[in-house]
Amino acid sequence: MNWETVSFDWNQARAFLATAEEGSLSAAARALNVTQPTLSRQVSALETELNIVLFERGTRNMLLTEAGLELLDHVRAMFEAASRMSLSASGQSQSIKGSVKLSTTNTLATYHLPAIIEVIREQAPEIEITITTSNLVRDLTRREADISIRHGRPTQPELIAKLIRETTARFYASTEFLDRIGRPRSPDDLKDAVFLGFENLEQLIAAYGEYGVHLTRKNFPINSASGTAINEMVRRGLGIGTLLQEDAALFPELELVLPDLEPIPVPIWIVTHRELHTSRRIRLVFDLLTEHLANI
Template sequence: MHKRMNWKAINFDWNQVRSFLATAEKGSFSAAARVLEQTQPTVGRQVAALERSLGITLFERVGKSLNLTSAGADLLVHVQEMAEVANRISLTATSQSNTIDGQVKITASDVMSAYQLPPILKQIRLAAPRLEIDVVATNDLRDIQRREADIAIRHVRPTQPNLIAKLVAEATAHFYATPSYLDQVGRPKTETELAKLDFVSFGDVATIIGFLNPAGIPVTAQNFRIGSKSGIVSWEMVRQGLGVSVMSDDVAAMTPGVERVLPGREPFKFPIWLATHSELHTARRIRLVFDQLAEQLSAPSRVPQR
């Protein structure tokens, strides 16, 4: 039985709490450090200081990963609630909500637009209800300089001149399929076994093969007999049991009925960039949405991974 905590007697250092939260939800000090834009030793020291102040052990090391203890899991529930409250306070305090209006056009991939943006936009709408937000869900690179969008969310660093770009997160992805499909074909234990399964393509097959082969997955065009240029359609095909695909862990965690394939494999990592035109960044409505997108996208995922 772990030690009960007297919550009224604890004076939290919010930096320690943020480090604990990021570590708990990302699984390591190094991943938490990237999210928080701090060094790994700093995050480790802050978590250790929180453990000392509480008089409990929050993590136990298993291989290269950190697992929550039962006391850590109890604390995580309360800390997540604190983070949500703090975020709502921040939104209200910084937005001057009732005085900001006008339209903000955001472009992002169709998958991010459908799965990850709505809860973020809900928070922004609560804080600035007079804003008009238009989401341009597209997988091509819209030109901010030609005002096709005010803010772009991209997985490659924008190179156009006169843009403000900010790296807000490094996301992870794994292979996913439905349990029913894996029951039928068998659960692969190696990359070679994985390459014998059906893959659902998203976009150009040659590009996908060029991404997977160097990563040790010896797939060929024969693996890709079904797919779509739409990420949403491809992901639905996976969800309907048509094969395997790589997907963001955050999106997979929001999707019932999918299972991680080769769960012990190192994740794919990809950046999340925000970009806007330097002139637009001075507009209050653009600055508000840009800053809140940066804050929300850089926050540790609130959804447990499957």
């Protein structure tokens, strides 16, 4: 279909754009200060006018269809052009406001994100930020988050991923723990040591093996999906943990185990959904996160 030849109501277009950017009818209705039934009728009327389906129904969130994604760029361009005209006439800058949902690991959220959120709040105080902690990327594909910060690159074609930088992870333990068991001098000295494990333990053991540290499940009596929980247990002398160098540097009571052992590279990726990347508020947060996470 040639979208440029289609004529439709501006209120319907605005309802469609808000629903696409907010991800649900209820959030879009709040953003536009209208009732949800009114907004739903406007979106349905636009679909009838165009004779296409713009959103997939039956899910908690409003997911754009292929036709909806195609239309989104045109509608957004229309409103941005109208906004530029208005700004030019009034001489006022456009405010950036609305909701942005972030998903990241709990260590990044706890140790490093607060300082960046402070910068975002200073530059765009009308943006509402919601932070969830998760090790999965499905929150993006399900539209449960707008931006995700991860240590692995996603493969889904609908996602945009940018490598911020690579950091490293190494073995750390508390001084008290090493005073108790002795300081290992070689990987063989670790064969009976207590380690703290993450999710996918078999994968973790295999990864350690590639670095010459050969362990079994018996080395991991304690496991957790929470990075902050692991870090705290390492600090309390419960075992050896694999920590990011930036996290370990926060705790002077921790010592590097086997300093000569090659560090494990850990990438930091920032990810968003491809059509959300053109939202002004999401782009602002995306860019600020990218800038400041590069320097932690």
